[in-house]
Amino acid sequence: MTRDIHPDDFRDALGMFTTGVTVVAAVLDDLLHGMTANAVTSVSLEPPLILVCVDRKAGMHDLIPQAGAFAVTVLGAEQEAESVWFASPRRPHGRDQFDGIDWHPAPASGAPVLDTGVAFLDCRLADAFDGGDHSIFVGEVVDLGRLGGREPLVWFDGVYRTLAPDA
Numbered sequence: 001m002t003r004d005i006h007p008d009d010f011r012d013a014l015g016m017f018t019t020g021v022t023v024v025a026a027v028l029d030d031l032l033h034g035m036t037a038n039a040v041t042s043v044s045l046e047p048p049l050i051l052v053c054v055d056r057k058a059g060m061h062d063l064i065p066q067a068g069a070f071a072v073t074v075l076g077a078e079q080e081a082e083s084v085w086f087a088s089p090r091r092p093h094g095r096d097q098f099d100g101i102d103w104h105p106a107p108a109s110g111a112p113v114l115d116t117g118v119a120f121l122d123c124r125l126a127d128a129f130d131g132g133d134h135s136i137f138v139g140e141v142v143d144l145g146r147l148g149g150r151e152p153l154v155w156f157d158g159v160y161r162t163l164a165p166d167a
C-alpha cells in the first residue's frame, strides 16, 4: 500500500536528517555563480566521487553542465549569513554576488571557494542523472582541502545550528 506524500511532510521528515551546509559554485567564462546546497554527499572513495542535487528551476542547474565542473565549499559555523545569501533569489547574479565575501578560485575548476569555510572539494562533472524535479550531478573530486574555519554550520529541522562544544 502506498500513500500520497505531501511535499511539506517530505520536508518535515527529511528535516530530521541533519546535514552540513555548502555553497556549490561554478564559473563559465566571466560568469561566477554560487548557490547554497545541503543535498551533497559522498558517493565513492576510489575514484573519489560526490554528488549534488540541484533544482531544475535553479540558475545553477544549467550552469554546471555548461561549465563541466563545480566547486563545493563546506560552510563553517560563522557562515550562516553566506548560506542565507546564496539561497536568496534576490541576490545579484554573476560576480557581484561575491562582493564583500572573501573567496579564491578553486585550483582546477576556477569556481569560487569561500575562504572561511571548513573544507572544499573541486570537481570535474563526471555524470548527470534525472532526479525528479532535481538533477543529480556527480563530480569527480580533482582537488580538495581544509579551509580556515574549524567548526561546521549545521542544518536541522529547517534551522541553522552549530555543534555543541565537546563535553
Ligand SMILES: Cc1cc2nc3c(=O)[nH]c(=O)nc-3n(C[C@H](O)[C@H](O)[C@H](O)COP(=O)(O)OP(=O)(O)OC[C@H]3O[C@@H](n4cnc5c(N)ncnc54)[C@H](O)[C@@H]3O)c2cc1C
Pocket: 021, 034, 035, 036, 037, 038, 039, 040, 053, 054, 055, 057, 058, 059, 060, 061, 083, 084, 086, 087, 088, 089, 134, 155
Ligand atoms: C540550507 C539550504 C539548503 C539548500 N539545499 C539545496 C540543494 O541541495 N539543492 C537545491 O537545488 N537547492 C537548495 N537550496 C535552495 C537554493 O539555495 C536556492 O534555491 C538558490 O536560490 C538557488 O540558486 P540559483 O541561483 O541557482 O537559483 P535561482 O535562479 O536563484 O532560483 C531560486 C529558486 O527560485 C525558483 N525559480 C527560479 N526561476 C524560476 C522560474 N522560472 N519558475 C519558477 N520558479 C523559479 C526555483 O524554486 C529556484 O530553485 C537550499 C537552501 C537552503 C537554505
